[in-house]
Amino acid sequence: MKHVLQCKQLKFLSVLVVVLLTALSTxxxxxxxxxxxxxxxxxxxxxxxxxxxxxxxxHLLKDGIPVTTVWKIKVSxxxxxxxxxxxxxxxxxxxVNPDLLSRSxxxxxxxxxxxxxxxxxxxxxxxxxxLENFSVLDRSLLLDHEMYQMSxxxxxxxxxxxxxxxxxxxxxxxxxxxxxxxxx
Amino acid sequence: xxxxxxxxxxxxIMSAVLLMITVMLWPEKDAxxxxxxxxxxxxxxxxxxxxxxxxxxLLRERSEPAAGSRLRAKLVIGLVGMLLIPSAVIQLAAxxxxxxGMDVWFDVRVDTLLDRALNLxxxxxxxxxxxxxxxxFNYISDATLVAAASGSLDYRSINNYLAEIRAVEDWQxxxxxxxxxxxxxxxxxxxxxxxxxxxxxxxxxxxxxxxRVATELVTRKxxxxxxxxxxxxxxxxxxxxxxxxxNLPAGVIQNARAVESDYRNYxxxxxxxQSIAATFTHAMLFVTLLVLLVAGLFGLLFARRLTAPxxxxxxALRRVTEGDLDVVISESSQDELGSLxxxxxxxxxxxxxxxxxxxxxxxxxxxxxxxxxQRQYVLESLLANLHTGVILVDAEGRVRLLNQAxxxxxxxxxxxxxxxxxxxxxxxxxxxxxxxxxxxxxQQEDHLQREFDVDLPHGKSVHLLARGARLSATASTSFSxxxxxxxxxxxxxxxxRNKAWAEVARRLAHEIKNPLTPIKLSAERLQRxxxxxxxxxxxxxxxxxxxxxxxxxxxxxIADFSTLARMPQPKMRDVSVDGLLKEMxxxxxxxxxxxxxxxxxxxxxxxxxxxxxxxxxxxxxxALSATESTSGxxxxxxxxxxxxxxxxxxxxxxxxxxxxxxxxLFEAYYSTKASGxxxxxxxxxxxxxxxxxxxxxxxxxxxxxxxxxxxxxxxxTEEAS
Numbered sequence: 001m002k003h004v005l006q007c008k009q010l011k012f013l014s015v016l017v018v019v020l021l022t023a024l025s026t027x028x029x030x031x032x033x034x035x036x037x038x039x040x041x042x043x044x045x046x047x048x049x050x051x052x053x054x055x056x057x058x059h060l061l062k063d064g065i066p067v068t069t070v071w072k073i074k075v076s077x078x079x080x081x082x083x084x085x086x087x088x089x090x091x092x093x094x095x096v097n098p099d100l101l102s103r104s105x106x107x108x109x110x111x112x113x114x115x116x117x118x119x120x121x122x123x124x125x126x127x128x129x130x131l132e133n134f135s136v137l138d139r140s141l142l143l144d145h146e147m148y149q150m151s152x153x154x155x156x157x158x159x160x161x162x163x164x165x166x167x168x169x170x171x172x173x174x175x176x177x178x179x180x181x182x183x184x
Numbered sequence: 185x186x187x188x189x190x191x192x193x194x195x196x197i198m199s200a201v202l203l204m205i206t207v208m209l210w211p212e213k214d215a216x217x218x219x220x221x222x223x224x225x226x227x228x229x230x231x232x233x234x235x236x237x238x239x240x241x242l243l244r245e246r247s248e249p250a251a252g253s254r255l256r257a258k259l260v261i262g263l264v265g266m267l268l269i270p271s272a273v274i275q276l277a278a279x280x281x282x283x284x285g286m287d288v289w290f291d292v293r294v295d296t297l298l299d300r301a302l303n304l305x306x307x308x309x310x311x312x313x314x315x316x317x318x319x320x321f322n323y324i325s326d327a328t329l330v331a332a333a334s335g336s337l338d339y340r341s342i343n344n345y346l347a348e349i350r351a352v353e354d355w356q357x358x359x360x361x362x363x364x365x366x367x368x369x370x371x372x373x374x375x376x377x378x379x380x381x382x383x384x385x386x387x388x389x390x391x392x393x394x395x396r397v398a399t400e401l402v403t404r405k406x407x408x409x410x411x412x413x414x415x416x417x418x419x420x421x422x423x424x425x426x427x428x429x430x431n432l433p434a435g436v437i438q439n440a441r442a443v444e445s446d447y448r449n450y451x452x453x454x455x456x457x458q459s460i461a462a463t464f465t466h467a468m469l470f471v472t473l474l475v476l477l478v479a480g481l482f483g484l485l486f487a488r489r490l491t492a493p494x495x496x497x498x499x500a501l502r503r504v505t506e507g508d509l510d511v512v513i514s515e516s517s518q519d520e521l522g523s524l525x526x527x528x529x530x531x532x533x534x535x536x537x538x539x540x541x542x543x544x545x546x547x548x549x550x551x552x553x554x555x556x557x558q559r560q561y562v563l564e565s566l567l568a569n570l571h572t573g574v575i576l577v578d579a580e581g582r583v584r585l586l587n588q589a590x591x592x593x594x595x596x597x598x599x600x601x602x603x604x605x606x607x608x609x610x611x612x613x614x615x616x617x618x619x620x621x622x623x624x625x626x627q628q629e630d631h632l633q634r635e636f637d638v639d640l641p642h643g644k645s646v647h648l649l650a651r652g653a654r655l656s657a658t659a660s661t662s663f664s665x666x667x668x669x670x671x672x673x674x675x676x677x678x679x680x681r682n683k684a685w686a687e688v689a690r691r692l693a694h695e696i697k698n699p700l701t702p703i704k705l706s707a708e709r710l711q712r713x714x715x716x717x718x719x720x721x722x723x724x725x726x727x728x729x730x731x732x733x734x735x736x737x738x739x740x741x742i743a744d745f746s747t748l749a750r751m752p753q754p755k756m757r758d759v760s761v762d763g764l765l766k767e768m769x770x771x772x773x774x775x776x777x778x779x780x781x782x783x784x785x786x787x788x789x790x791x792x793x794x795x796x797x798x799x800x801x802x803x804x805x806x807a808l809s810a811t812e813s814t815s816g817x818x819x820x821x822x823x824x825x826x827x828x829x830x831x832x833x834x835x836x837x838x839x840x841x842x843x844x845x846x847x848x849l850f851e852a853y854y855s856t857k858a859s860g861x862x863x864x865x866x867x868x869x870x871x872x873x874x875x876x877x878x879x880x881x882x883x884x885x886x887x888x889x890x891x892x893x894x895x896x897x898x899x900x901t902e903e904a905s
Contacts, residue, residue: 064448065455100302100444101309102401116386117400159452 035152035177039184043135044142046073048152050129050175057128058121060158061098061105068095068161069128072153073136077146078180084149088137095161096124144183152177191254194261195239202232209469220466227473255494256487263483264476271472275465282464290454302447305440312410313399316430319353320397320414323426332369333362333416333424342369350428356409357429363422365389384425388413392425401432408432493521497528509536573670577621584665593648593672595640617650617670624652624666635673645847647674682870685852693746700735700742707731744863751867754792754874761787761823761830768800768821777811778804781822789830789896791875796832796894799868799879803834803890806864809857810838810888820887825896829877832892840885849881868892 036047048071060067071092076084093110099117107127108115118124131152142148154175161167206228211221323329332342346358350371359370359381367381384392391398391413399412409429416424453460493514500511509532515525567574573590577583590596594614616638624632632652639645649671657664711728718724762784769780789796804821811818818837823830841849841856848854850869855862865879872879877894 060455063451063455064444065452098448099401100447101305101440103306104401158455 033152033154033175033177035150035179037150037179037181038133039139042139044075044137044139044150044181046131046134046136046150046152048073048131048134048154048177050154050156052129052156052174054121054125057096057125061096061121061124064098064100065158066095066097066160067128068093068157070094070155070157071131072155073131073134074151074153075137076149076151077143078149087141087148090136092131092134094128096128139183142183147180147182149178149180151179191258192242193239195235195242195257198261199232199235199239202228202235206232220463220470224466224469224473227470227477231473231477253491253495256484256491259487259490260480260483263486264480267476267479271475275468275472278468279461279465282461286457286461290457294450295454298443298447298450301443305443308436308440309401309410312430312432313412316399316410316412316428317397320412320426320428323349324397324414324417326416329360329426330416330418330423332360334418335362335368339369343371347371353428354430355428356431357427359427360416361392361425361427363392363424365392365425368424384427385411387411388425388427391415392422395422402429406431407434408437493517493525497524500528500532504532504535509539571672573668573672575617575621575668575670576665577668578663578665590670593646593670594638595644616648617668620650620652621666621668624654624668630654645674646672647677649673682852689746693742696738697742697746700739704732704735704739707735744867747863747867751870751874754795754871756790756792758788759791759793759796761789761825761832764793764796764800764832765821765823767797768804771801772804772808775808775819777814777817778808778819778821779817781820783823785825787823787825787830789825789894791894792871795871795874796892799871799892800832800834802864802868803832803892806890807834807836807838807888810840811836814838828896829893830896831894833882833889834891835887835889837887840888841881843884846881846884850879 032051034047034049034051038045038047050069057067071094072089073092074089075087077087078084091111095108095110097106097108098104099106104117104119105121105124106115106117107124118127136150152175153173154177155171156174206225209221209228210225328337328345331337332345337345342360346360346369349355350358350373355373357370357372360368361381361384362368365384370381385400387398387400390396392415395415395417397412397414399410402409402411409431412428412430414426414428415422416426496513500513503511511532512529513525515522515529517525567585567587567589570587571589573593574585574587575583575590576585591598594617596614616636620632620634620636623634630653632650634650635647636650637645637647651669651671653667655663655665655667707728711725711732715721715724715728762782765780765782769778769782772778800821804819807819814837820835821833823832825831845854845856850865851862852866853862854866855864869879872892872894875894877892880891880893882889882891
């Protein structure tokens with residue numbers, strides 16, 4: 001009897017912890033933004049904008065602190081009575097390294113490895129807060145007359161990026177955008 | 185509230201406080217502390233929930249908790265409480281220290297110093313760029329360079345000219361591109377110019393397009409290089425681009441970059457100032473919680489180890505209380521608890537031995553008591569079934585024992601209690617017994633025997649044979665007193681009396697009957713032979729007739745005596761009860777005052793009809809004699825029959841019988857009539873008794889009521905047996 005009670009207590013505490021962690025892991029997505037989905041004959045594109053004050057970036061960048069926006073784009077097939085089926089998932093990382101001595105900013109697309117140096121804050125803001133004409137997936141992966149959902153999750157990070165495996169366990173989400181679409 | 189009640193509330197209070205702290209420390213959006221904050225919150229939540237659950241269980245607990253559990257809980261709470269207070273103080277002090285430390289670390293002077301250092305570093309770079317731009321302005325309209333870019337000079341001439349420029353300006357590398365971004369010529373310090381030049385950067389193209397001098401910094405493996413672009417402007421438009429490089433001094437660059445790095449780190453730290461403080465606070469809180477948890481667990485283990493022997497002892501005591509004396513607890517430890525356990529085991533062992541001794545004694549006593557009870561039961565049973573009355577009186581005169589036979593013989597009331605002084609209780613029917621006891625008590629002899637009559641209620645009396653003995657204390661018993669034994673010998677006395685009367689009657693019949701017949705015959709002969717010879721015939725007739733009459737009366741008397749003396753055995757047969765009544769009605773039909781009620785239900789009775797008829801005639805004679813002067817139906821005769829008995833009732837409304845005569849009514853030779861022999865009712869009673877029945881006087885007057893009651897089957901059973 002005592003053993004059964006202890007098991008019940010353990011189960012109760014386990015469920016409590018799991019519920020708490022689940023609730024916390026999806027917490028706080030209060031920034032605003034826009035998302036557009038476009039298609040041509042072959043490709044599905046995504047345009048996303050993070051409506052964040054430029055001052056929020058410049059404040060950090062002018063102090064020499066690197067700022068990174070991580071864009072996680074996911075396309076899922078909608079299902080009524082089950083979890084949505086993931087079709088594609090792409091992560092785009094835009095990082096800005098300030099050079100205080102030359103008063104320039106190095107814009108680095110870590111996904112592609114392309115970088116360039118700019119001297120204008122407007123370019124920096126544009127680079128960090130926009131994802132333009134981004135090709136997400138091939139239309140051949142989509143079925144006709146089926147509904148899909150594209151979600152864009154943006155996380156803003158500053159300072160050095162922690163590359164350790166556990167850093168991903170506690171990621172905060174600054175913006176989450178969802179839009180449903182289907183093949184025209 | 186009692187102390188125990190308050191103690192039960194402590195876990196709930198602690199849980200509430202912990203929950204409040206948890207709510208206060210709940211991480212907000214963009215809060216610093218991150219994962220650690222949530223771990224702390226979860227830890228505190230778990231702790232508070234465990235405390236809440238424990239508190240609720242304590243409150244709902246109705247029965248006595250397990251032995252030692254309260255002590256264990258107190259020890260754990262005490263230990264955690266002892267750690268909680270210093271931990272909280274250390275936490276507060278450390279937080280204050282961190283806050284103060286932050287103020288020192290992020291001092292305004294440090295801030296200003298770093299700003300100035302960065303400005304210096306930025307000034308160096310700006311100066312380099314400014315110098316390079318100024319120098320470049322000297323060459324953007326250089327005719328030789330314009331000509332070279334236009335393709336008017338050969339390669340050697342161009343390189344020679346570029347070498348001169350490099351030497352003059354102290355640049356490390358000079359390259360010349362035409363409008364198509366094709367390398368026209370280039371020189372480099374210390375090394376041969378590579379034939380394949382690096383492609384132009386965006387800045388270079390922009391410079392060429394806009395016709396503006398531009399600079400940029402390029403970081404390479406061997407250090408940083410300042411690169412300047414100068415558009416070569418011909419007569420009307422840009423015709424080429426001069427790109428020069430100058431290696432920045434490594435030491436200065438290193439210092440400048442170090443300043444930049446420090447500035448960046450400082451600013452990052454400054455930005456994370458709140459986060460650092462929060463992280464520190466949460467780390468401290470985490471450590472505190474961890475210490476509390478570990479302390480609690482250690483406390484629990486320690487308390488369990490400490491209270492286990494106490495719990496065992498309490499459990500063992502409970503078992504001893506419940507009667508289990510075979511309990512033995514472990515004496516493993518050598519400390520005071522071990523000594524306590526040894527003492528307990530010794531006590532339990534002694535207790536067990538004592539209890540066994542007591543149980544053995546109790547068993548013996550029970551056995552003896554059982555034997556005594558058995559004897560008492562036998563004695564009581566014997567006394568209860570004995571027809572002889574037994575009275576045991578102690579030395580103080582109190583009746584200690586009195587059996588049922590005494591009550592039956594003396595007709596004692598049901599509520600009479602024997603444990604009283606027999607002299608005080610010797611009233612009524614016990615009066616004579618009290619006198620007998622008094623005589624026994626005061627005489628010298630130890631034994632006494634007397635016969636006496638005792639008057640009972642309702643005019644009855646019994647003839648008793650009383651025997652008494654003085655009891656003295658002996659070695660086996662300390663009781664002393666008197667034993668009285670009473671026997672009802674009324675029947676025996678009556679039988680003796682009847683026997684005596686029968687003997688008298690037999691002798692009278694023998695002695696008197698024989699001369700009566702010659703006397704009567706002689707008187708009749710005298711009457712016949714000498715009547716005519718006497719002078720006065722009348723006197724003669726009277727005398728002789730008187731002799732004859734009296735002789736006849738004497739003969740009848742003798743016949744009655746003879747009957748009483750030699751009553752014949754009844755000749756039993758089934759006789760109709762109502763048939764006898766009919767015979768009586770026919771026999772006495774000359775008397776108008778007789779009312780015989782006949783039911784004629786076919787009842788029978790097993791009896792001698794002649795003897796029963798004799799009894800009924802006797803009763804009717806008596807009733808008629810008593811009602812000679814009355815009129816109406818003053819004599820009534822009827823019968824009653826039940827399953828066992830048949831009854832003949834005779835009632836009359838005569839004068840009745842005196843109460844004083846009632847007790848002697850059935851005795852022989854007792855009569856209230858002048859001419860009666862006094863044997864009628866005695867013979868009738870004898871007949872009734874010979875049939876196993878009885879003749880009773882129901883009431884002695886108004887009406888005078890006799891009842892002959894005979895068993896319907898009794899004699900037949902006796903005969904059969």
